[in-house]
Amino acid sequence: MPSPSTDPHSAAELIRTVQAGETTAAALLAAARARAEAASGLNALISLNDRADEQATAVQSRRDAGEPLPLAGLPIIIKDNLNLSGTRTTCGSRMLEQYVSPYTATAVQRLLDAGAVVVGKANMDEFAMGSSGESSAFGPTLNPWDTSRVTGGTSSGSAAVVAAGLVPVSLGSDTGGSVRQPAALCGVYGLKPTYGRVSRYGLVAHASSLDQIGPIARSAADLALLMNVIAGHDGRDATSLDAPPAFAAGTSEDLRGLRVGVITESLGGNTAGVSAVLVATLDALHGAGASVGEVSLPALRHAIATYYLISMPEASSNLARYDGMVYGSREPGGDVLGSMTRTRERGFGREVQRRIMIGTYALSSGYYDAYYSKATRVRRLIANEFSAAFADFDVLVTPTSPFPAFRLGEKMNDPLTMYAADVDTVAVNLAGLPALSVPAGFEEVDGKRLPVGIQFIAPALQDELLVRIAGGLEGIGAVRAEVAPAF
Numbered sequence: 001m002p003s004p005s006t007d008p009h010s011a012a013e014l015i016r017t018v019q020a021g022e023t024t025a026a027a028l029l030a031a032a033r034a035r036a037e038a039a040s041g042l043n044a045l046i047s048l049n050d051r052a053d054e055q056a057t058a059v060q061s062r063r064d065a066g067e068p069l070p071l072a073g074l075p076i077i078i079k080d081n082l083n084l085s086g087t088r089t090t091c092g093s094r095m096l097e098q099y100v101s102p103y104t105a106t107a108v109q110r111l112l113d114a115g116a117v118v119v120g121k122a123n124m125d126e127f128a129m130g131s132s133g134e135s136s137a138f139g140p141t142l143n144p145w146d147t148s149r150v151t152g153g154t155s156s157g158s159a160a161v162v163a164a165g166l167v168p169v170s171l172g173s174d175t176g177g178s179v180r181q182p183a184a185l186c187g188v189y190g191l192k193p194t195y196g197r198v199s200r201y202g203l204v205a206h207a208s209s210l211d212q213i214g215p216i217a218r219s220a221a222d223l224a225l226l227m228n229v230i231a232g233h234d235g236r237d238a239t240s241l242d243a244p245p246a247f248a249a250g251t252s253e254d255l256r257g258l259r260v261g262v263i264t265e266s267l268g269g270n271t272a273g274v275s276a277v278l279v280a281t282l283d284a285l286h287g288a289g290a291s292v293g294e295v296s297l298p299a300l301r302h303a304i305a306t307y308y309l310i311s312m313p314e315a316s317s318n319l320a321r322y323d324g325m326v327y328g329s330r331e332p333g334g335d336v337l338g339s340m341t342r343t344r345e346r347g348f349g350r351e352v353q354r355r356i357m358i359g360t361y362a363l364s365s366g367y368y369d370a371y372y373s374k375a376t377r378v379r380r381l382i383a384n385e386f387s388a389a390f391a392d393f394d395v396l397v398t399p400t401s402p403f404p405a406f407r408l409g410e411k412m413n414d415p416l417t418m419y420a421a422d423v424d425t426v427a428v429n430l431a432g433l434p435a436l437s438v439p440a441g442f443e444e445v446d447g448k449r450l451p452v453g454i455q456f457i458a459p460a461l462q463d464e465l466l467v468r469i470a471g472g473l474e475g476i477g478a479v480r481a482e483v484a485p486a487f
Helices: 011-019 025-038 052-064 106-113 156-163 180-186 220-230 272-287 298-321 336-347 350-363 369-389 415-422 426-431 463-475
Strands: 045-048 075-079 117-122 169-174 189-192 212-217 259-263 291-295 395-399 435-445 448-457
Touching (some): 011 220, 052 117, 075 106, 075 156, 156 169, 169 189, 169 220, 180 189, 180 435, 189 463, 212 220, 220 463, 272 291, 298 350, 298 369, 298 426, 435 463
Antiparallel strands (some): 045 117, 169 212, 189 212
């Protein structure tokens, strides 16, 4: 695999060319737009940024004036639940189809301050609710490795644009696996940071105690570039942590002596190809000097139920604001109640309505203690089991998804099966831990090579360790992100 500094697709190399005066921010933007047009059939973008030319001109002026810009001219695409002033932020929903952001999210502003140029907004499951990228009001995002298959969700477009080579990096959000799962199914890296490591200010809320912004990239070095810019304390987010970033891609030396624990509960229910990739990754770690063992976390069998009994009530509470009275779409009705009812009926899609109804029920009088309150106690049990496991292991490992990308429509009429797709990812959000999906191999299905991701989980605030491990695995050839061959 070429090093990030020589890979023409890498963020590091594109930034170097602008800093060296070999190209311009405007030229990189034009090239990214051309690739976006060529790959428009993926339906990975909801909108292009009308202010991108203005941003590129400003970046070039700053660079020419000698201002140090760590992301000089870097074209980037952001998930459409991240606010960018003057652009539409739809959250993949008809409810916000015409909503124009009056402000910019902290993470996005930090990208702009560092010299990045936002090319556009990525498609996503509506209000970040889904596991496949199919619940967007603007149609499903197609997987660039096989366009008859899903990308995973909910950061579907954010993963697809990186896998297809439109841009080297993107931003997504992760509530129960929404960065990691599409990264795995599209064959790229996806990092879910420690809760509070990246400011949530300007991220449209799904489940506030679970949501976290995270980067998607094709190399550990590019992950480090983005995290060093977007991470850090923000006074506008009460949950933001004061933990200055110090990210760098590692080497094989970082794997020596590493204590790796494979979570026993993640070993069942995987396809043969996923199991084979997991074994190969563990063998590579062992060969590089890491010790590998198993660890059981029995409470994980409750993770899916716990996750949905927390995320759905929080979603119900957060989405109560979309009533057609202040912003977003508004449907006429005979009175205020009628207008609100019609607005929410027509503005929200089927999956969002399902989660609002279940969440409202779980919070209702007589059921709060039986459902939401009990789930919060099980959440603590899960977090405690992770803590106990980290006494013996530096990182824990699971597949990111128990199967590669499935066919479009295959699980849409079976919500419980769809929810189970997140079985390996949701517990990380419940515990507030950092986790990284790495592109570790492929499984051949119906004559197609489909990417498989392996997930590494670290203790809170050990995000940098995950990126170093990814760099070490790259160094020994155990992981690799490729541009999908069709693009």
